[in-house]
Amino acid sequence: MRLTIRDIRKMKDAGEAIPMLTAYDATSARLAEAAGVPMLLVGDSLGMVIQGYETTIPVTLDHIIYHASIVTRVTQTPLVVGDMPFMSYNVSPEQAVSNAGRLMQESGVGAVKLEGGETVAPAIERIVNAGIPVMGHIGLTPQSVNRFGGFRVQGREIVGAQQLLRDAQAVQSAGAFAVVLELVTGPLAQMITEKLDIPTIGIGAGPHCDGQVQVFHDILGLFDGHMPRHAKRYVDAGGTMREAIQQYVKEVQQHAFPTDENSFSMSQDVLDALKEEGVESGGDY
Ligand code: KIV
Secondary structure, three states: OOOOHHHHHHHHHOOOOEEEEEOOOHHHHHHHHHOOOOEEEEOOOHHHHOOOOOOOOOOOHHHHHHHHHHHHHHOOOOEEEEEOOOOOOOOOHHHHHHHHHHHHHHHOOOEEEEEEOHHHHHHHHHHHHOOOOEEEEEEOOHHHHHHHOOOOOEOOOHHHHHHHHHHHHHHHHOOOOEEEEEOEOHHHHHHHHHHOOOOEEEEOOOOOOOEEEEOHHHHHOOOOOOOOOOOOOOOOHHHHHHHHHHHHHHHHHOOOOOOHHHOOOOOHHHHHHHHHHHHHOOOOO
């Protein structure tokens, strides 16, 4: 049975921490599900870790639908959340609800996520009223990186912190079932978590959020680009994979792979007959 937003809310109410991880394809989704992750995010971070862009800006709704369909098709249990990419919800609440509908209908996700606080609350409300669960995302919102002038921690000053408190409240009042807090100072994230009824999911927001979200490639050491301070590398899978590929290249070059173990035999009679035929027909084989 697939988990729903009610199950996620129950986890907060029971004081059970909520682990969330991004997934973009069959391999990452199956691994995350097998490890017991209850909530998967098909994030627009795929722009960086899958597509090789510098930011999330070039990611389109069709890209998210494509990757989210794979993740929902190969998993049974986790709640799958699909990210609404840049400019897919910013024009009007009507545009937002129409695109959220497409994302849910065409990919099978159980919820959508969009970035912003007070300013996107009307869009969140319209989407929720259409029957589509929404996860909010406040703090450092990567789609607005050009406005922020870089990936900076949010809410260090009084005005910014007050705005984040208002944003969190607005997202909850608009009907979101949870909210991501990205690059928010620990004490402020704790304050928001205590104020809200809905779960907060932190990334670079300290240990007091109700849950944590991380990028698949960051925790596994698969991404060669900038490693953010808020991420923890649990294994250097990229290094291990590189060494394995180097070994493969070496063995092919040295004719050490494949061996008989990796090859398929045939009966000597058939081989002899082929050879015979080859000789009679002028040695074409
Ligand atoms: O796109 C993404 O992966 C995200 C998380 C970092 C929260 O939005």
